[in-house]
Amino acid sequence: MDTFVTIHIVGPDSSASAEAAAEQAIGRAFGRAFGWFREIEERCTRFDERSELMKLTAQAGVPVPVSTILYEAVSFALMVAEESGGAFDPTVGRRMEARGYNKEYRTGRPVSSAPRPDSDASYRDISLDPDRRTITLHRPLTLDLGAVAKGLAVDTAARELEQFTNFAIDAGGDLYLGGSNEHGVPWSVGIRHPRQEHKLIASLRVSNQAVCTSGDYERRDANGTQHHILDPRTGASPGGVSSATVASATVVASGAMLADALATAVFVLGPKEGLQLLNRLGVEGLVVTQDMECHETRGLCHAA
Amino acid sequence: MITVFPADAPDFAGAWDPASSDRSDSGSASVAVGPVRAGPAGVADCTSARDYSVCYPRENSFIISDAEARRKRCRRNVNGCDRGRPVRVYNLKMTQGGSNKKVANSLVSASCAAVLAVYVAGYTRTQAAADRFANQGIERRRATPNLPRAAIFKEDSRTAAPNAPGVPAPPISSQPKEQAVRKTIQPEAPEKALPIPRSVAADASPVVSPAPAVASQSAQPVVTQAAEPAAPVPQPKAQEAAPTPPVTAWKDGTYTGLGDSPHGDIEATVVIAGGRIQSATISQCRTLYSCSVIDRLPPQVAERQSPDVDYVSGATHSAEAFYAAVVEALDQAKLDPAK
Numbered sequence: 001m002d003t004f005v006t007i008h009i010v011g012p013d014s015s016a017s018a019e020a021a022a023e024q025a026i027g028r029a030f031g032r033a034f035g036w037f038r039e040i041e042e043r044c045t046r047f048d049e050r051s052e053l054m055k056l057t058a059q060a061g062v063p064v065p066v067s068t069i070l071y072e073a074v075s076f077a078l079m080v081a082e083e084s085g086g087a088f089d090p091t092v093g094r095r096m097e098a099r100g101y102n103k104e105y106r107t108g109r110p111v112s113s114a115p116r117p118d119s120d121a122s123y124r125d126i127s128l129d130p131d132r133r134t135i136t137l138h139r140p141l142t143l144d145l146g147a148v149a150k151g152l153a154v155d156t157a158a159r160e161l162e163q164f165t166n167f168a169i170d171a172g173g174d175l176y177l178g179g180s181n182e183h184g185v186p187w188s189v190g191i192r193h194p195r196q197e198h199k200l201i202a203s204l205r206v207s208n209q210a211v212c213t214s215g216d217y218e219r220r221d222a223n224g225t226q227h228h229i230l231d232p233r234t235g236a237s238p239g240g241v242s243s244a245t246v247a248s249a250t251v252v253a254s255g256a257m258l259a260d261a262l263a264t265a266v267f268v269l270g271p272k273e274g275l276q277l278l279n280r281l282g283v284e285g286l287v288v289t290q291d292m293e294c295h296e297t298r299g300l301c302h303a304a
Numbered sequence: 305m306i307t308v309f310p311a312d313a314p315d316f317a318g319a320w321d322p323a324s325s326d327r328s329d330s331g332s333a334s335v336a337v338g339p340v341r342a343g344p345a346g347v348a349d350c351t352s353a354r355d356y357s358v359c360y361p362r363e364n365s366f367i368i369s370d371a372e373a374r375r376k377r378c379r380r381n382v383n384g385c386d387r388g389r390p391v392r393v394y395n396l397k398m399t400q401g402g403s404n405k406k407v408a409n410s411l412v413s414a415s416c417a418a419v420l421a422v423y424v425a426g427y428t429r430t431q432a433a434a435d436r437f438a439n440q441g442i443e444r445r446r447a448t449p450n451l452p453r454a455a456i457f458k459e460d461s462r463t464a465a466p467n468a469p470g471v472p473a474p475p476i477s478s479q480p481k482e483q484a485v486r487k488t489i490q491p492e493a494p495e496k497a498l499p500i501p502r503s504v505a506a507d508a509s510p511v512v513s514p515a516p517a518v519a520s521q522s523a524q525p526v527v528t529q530a531a532e533p534a535a536p537v538p539q540p541k542a543q544e545a546a547p548t549p550p551v552t553a554w555k556d557g558t559y560t561g562l563g564d565s566p567h568g569d570i571e572a573t574v575v576i577a578g579g580r581i582q583s584a585t586i587s588q589c590r591t592l593y594s595c596s597v598i599d600r601l602p603p604q605v606a607e608r609q610s611p612d613v614d615y616v617s618g619a620t621h622s623a624e625a626f627y628a629a630v631v632e633a634l635d636q637a638k639l640d641p642a643k
Contacts, residue, residue, distance in 0.1 A: 006620075008367070039427040068425035072418040083411050155419040173364045181367075190368040198597075203368060213364035250365060258415040281411055 005037055007157070010166035010182050029164065033157035037171070040156070043069050044149035046142070056135060057143050063127075063134035069152070071133050073257075074126065077148045080261040081123035084277060088265035089123045089232035090148065091141045122232065147212075147264055150174050151257030154210065158256075174256045175211045188303045194247035194288055201248070201288055203303040210256035214263035215248040231268045238268045245290045246270055252300065253283040271295040554579055554637040560587060561632025563625035567592040570622065572629035574605065576637050581606050584630050591622055598622045605630055 009026055043052040056064050066074075077090040121141035128135055137143075154169050158176045161167040166179035168187055177187035186207035193199040194215055204211065214229065231238040239245040249267040253259040262283065266274030271287040278285040278297055286296040554576040563570050568591030575582040584605035589595035601613040601623060611630035616623040 035427065069422050069427075072422050076415060076418045079411055079414055152419065152422060155415075156423050159419065159423045168367055170367055173366065175365060175367065177367070188368045189365055192364045192366075200368070211365050215364045248364065253415075254412060255415045255419060257419065258412060283412065 004172050005034065006170045007033055007161070008168040008170075009161060009164050010180070011164060026164070029160050033160040033169070036156040036160065037153045040069055040073075040149050040153040043067060044073055044145045044152075046144060046146070053143060053145060057137065057141065060137045060140045063129060063132065063136045065132065065134050068133070071128070071135065073145050073148050073152055074135055074143065075128055075130075076152075076257060077145060077261065078123050078126060078128070080148075080258075080265060083281075084262075084265035084269065086122065086233050087231065087268040087273075088261050090143055090145055091121050091123050091125070092144070092230055092232035092235075147260040148257055151210070151212065151255065151260035154256035169256075171256075173213060174260055175206075176209070176256050177206045177211070178208055180207060186301075191248065191250050191286065195292070201292075202250075202286060202294070204250075204252065204286075205301040205303045206252060209252050209254060210259040211250065211252050212256060212259035212263045213248060213250040214260075214267040216246070216267075229264060229267055233268075239270055246274070246287055247290050247292070248286075248288040249274060250286040251278065251283060252285065253281075258283070554581065554634065557637060559633040559636045561629040561635070563628030563630075563632065565591060565621035565625035567621060568625075570595065570625040570629050572602075572626055572633055574630060574633040574637065581609050581634075584611075584633075586626065591625065593619075593622065595622060595626075598626055601626055 007030060009029070011022060011026055042048075045051045046053065048054065052067060052070050056066060056070065074090070077088075080088045081090065121139050125138040125141060126135065126143075127138065150171055151174055154171050154174050154176045157169055158167075158178060161169070161178060164178070166181070168178065168181070169176045175189060177189065181187045186205040189204045189206050189211050190200040191202045191204065191213055192215070193201040216229065229238065230236065237245075246267045249263050251259040251263040251266060253262060262278065262281070262285070265277060266285060266287060268274075269277060271289055271293075272295075274287055275285060275295055275297055284297045284300045286294065286300055288294055556576050556579065558573060558575050560571055560573045563572070569588070570586055570591060571588035572584055573587040574584045584602050586595050586598075586602060597619040598616055601616070604613045605611060611627055611634055613623065613627055613630070
């Protein structure tokens with residue numbers, strides 16, 4: 001996942017000795033929460049051949065028993081793919097391979113992907129058996145669970161912290177905000193401006209929800225070249241270079257796994273279809289197009 | 305293209321009213337945990353890069369302070385999602401039986417079910433790290449002057465392996481949130497060195513040595529929304545509840561302190577005049593990344609008459625280094641208690 005994770009818990013001042021126990025509880029919750037990140041990354045990473053995910057994708061054509069974590073992640077990814085008409089598709093990741101991003105981000109070691117994936121594979125080439133908890137890949141393909149896995153980790157970590165009511169998890173831009181911040185009001189979340197560094201394009205008030213933003217400004221390689229999200233339905237950049245192309249798509253939803261996958265889908269779908277999808281699902285969102293026009297759902301709560 | 309809004313659609317934007325927030329019992333504190341680095345060492349050679357945006361992943365959304373949120377109203381910034389600008393708003397006009405409620409889709413409930421299934425299944429690492437984690441010196445810091453009992457905890461979780469239950473632990477029965485809640489906001493406990501309300505308690509001076517992450521992992525500064533002081537205006541209750549005498553616990557003069565971080569030091573200069581903090585500035589910025597990411601913090605020192613500046617999402621190390629530098633400077637300015 002290669003994610004920098006920060007967790008904030010709003011809790012009592014533990015200077016009193018009576019609250020040492022509370023501090024212990026907080027520490028334990030941190031441990032469990034971070035543990036979820038490690039566990040989920042270990043199973044779902046594309047950058048380690050020993051991960052459960054990579055072992056799965058090495059076995060096309062047979063049902064493969066998998067853990068609950070991997071099963072639920074793939075299952076949910078497929079649901080979003082279905083719901084978005086393929087705009088979100090875990091079998092099609094970003095266009096990175098040409099720029100050398102088939103290396104593990106952390107160490108730069110090349111990662112070999114075993115069977116050569118079929119170029120026209122899609123999410124429809126995956127079957128699930130819920131009773132046996134197996135996944136079958138009907139043809140060689142790559143599975144990129146980066147967004148879903150990170151969101152899942154945030155959501156399970158959030159469950160660990162629910163007892164504290166007021167907390168925040170920041171996993172490299174995937175956020176879950178529980179309750180209120182230390183001032184007793186809903187958390188404020190800034191959305192990076194797609195074009196102006198160090199600036200926000202919006203700030204939102206969020207409580208008991210996740211916020212995820214997908215942008216065209218996310219990853220650059222050493223040459224400064226951007227890596228674009230692909231439209232899985234066309235294999236190319238979404239929408240070409242028209243002004244209606246999305247620069248940034250933010251989703252506010254009840255969970256980070258949902259918000260992250262939807263942000264990607266909305267990015268691909270564009271402002272009109274993307275927001276229609278969000279409305280249909282009853283979640284909120286904000287889309288910024290290349291011409292810096294803002295499109296948003298009605299229920300979005302701005303901070304200012 | 306603007307679709308028609310259902311007439312009685314709930315106006316969520318008005319759901320939060322700052323005036324109605326009840327802070328009379330806010331004895332709660334803020335606890336922040338430092339980063340878990342699963343993280344990247346960076347691409348190519350970025351150790352000397354000034355433009356870290358090229359080398360490190362960037363967050364697109366991040367937590368900001370309340371004041372920062374207000375500040376970003378973007379009246380001036382025409383490129384922002386300014387509320388004053390025309391915004392295309394999409395709303396689904398419901399046709400099924402005239403219901404105006406947004407239909408909770410199966411995808412939303414499916415995501416909740418998936419998370420629950422994963423959570424209940426648990427994970428099977430074994431180790432003792434949770435307790436280790438709990439017992440580590442948790443770094444604590446006061447969050448804001450309005451909540452004198454607030455503290456920010458900072459952890460270095462790199463050394464902590466995950467906790468390991470086969471199943472997740474049941475919720476802790478004690479409700480830490482409620483313990484301190486009903487107390488009146490008062491100046492800090494008397495055993496602390498200085499009778500300064502809202503100042504850093506001696507035991508809460510943690511972060512002189514922030515978690516020593518690897519230099520390349522301090523990539524966060526690129527996310528640079530510096531926290532601003534929580535302005536007193538929207539929080540009148542807290543202010544009224546804690547009337548405090550003026551601070552007179554420092555010797556007049558100019559003092560410098562140094563705070564270090566994994567990516568360089570920050571020197572702060574604090575000027576005391578009339579027994580009060582007149583100013584705190586960054587006199588030397590020797591960090592790899594520009595100190596502009598924390599330029600909101602120095603004025604907070606004088607405003608709060610304390611080193612308790614906000615932390616900055618994405619610039620944790622710089623903020624901590626500045627805080628530590630101010631603490632060191634103020635240590636030199638302390639009145640001799642024997643006097």
